[in-house]
Amino acid sequence: MISETVKEELRDKGIKNTRAKGVLLEILKKVHKPMDVNSLHKESQKVTPVNLVTVYRTLEQFQQKGIVQEFLGKESTKLYEYINKNTKAHPHFSCEKCGTLFCLGALEFDDALYFSNMAKKHKVLSINITLSGICESCLS
Ligand SMILES: [Zn+2]
Ligand SMILES: [Zn+2]
Numbered sequence: 001m002i003s004e005t006v007k008e009e010l011r012d013k014g015i016k017n018t019r020a021k022g023v024l025l026e027i028l029k030k031v032h033k034p035m036d037v038n039s040l041h042k043e044s045q046k047v048t049p050v051n052l053v054t055v056y057r058t059l060e061q062f063q064q065k066g067i068v069q070e071f072l073g074k075e076s077t078k079l080y081e082y083i084n085k086n087t088k089a090h091p092h093f094s095c096e097k098c099g100t101l102f103c104l105g106a107l108e109f110d111d112a113l114y115f116s117n118m119a120k121k122h123k124v125l126s127i128n129i130t131l132s133g134i135c136e137s138c139l140s
Contacts (some may be wrong), residue, residue, distance in 0.1 A: 001047065002026055013065040020050045024058050025082075028068060034079035034092065034101050071128040073101060088112075089127040095135035102135065 002022035010025065012019045023044045028035070035043075037055055044050045061079050062068040066083065073079040074094055079101065088106035096099075107115075107127065116124045 008069070013067060015061060015065060015067075018042065019048050020054050021058050021061075023047045023050065024055065025062070025067065028062075028080065028082040029111050032082070033103055033126040034071070034073065034081040036073065036077045036079050038079065069126060071126075073130070074099065074132075086133050091129035091131060093135065094132040095138055097133055100135055101130075104131070 002019070003026065006025050006029065007017055007083065010021060015021060024040060026047075027040060027043045037052070037059065040059070041055045043053050044055065059068060059070070062080075063070050064103055068080045069083045069087075070078055070080055081103070087104050090106045091104045091113050093102045112127060115127050115129070
């Protein structure tokens with residue numbers, strides 16, 4: 001059920017390969033959009049019994065190892081998104097009607113620089129921009 005690529009990725013990052021971690025990474029890689037802890041928990045439960053605490057701990061570890069990035073969504077919900085070294089900073093679009101969060105295209109180097117410059121002397125670690133409105137499918 002857990003693919004070799006996922007197992008390898010965990011191994012590469014020095015993360016002990018457990019079923020729960022494998023399942024969570026598999027889900028995060030598949031969805032290609034930010035998810036909150038509860039939806040991740042719900043999704044992983046479909047595959048294997050995982051408790052919520054494990055989901056929290058795993059996400060924390062994934063974040064430390066740079067496999068996921070955490071940011072705040074609507075109403076300060078923490079959202080997690082799979083990243084790897086090729087992931088570029090990109091804005092998100094949040095639908096106010098259905099609550100879906102979409103990844104938008106990557107920022108160009110100049111755009112990233114523009115935002116980084118706005119921080120002036122602060123050190124920028126990541127750029128999180130969220131646009132909100134009504135998504136395509138809710139519009140039609
Ligand atoms: Zn929508
Ligand atoms: Zn994204």
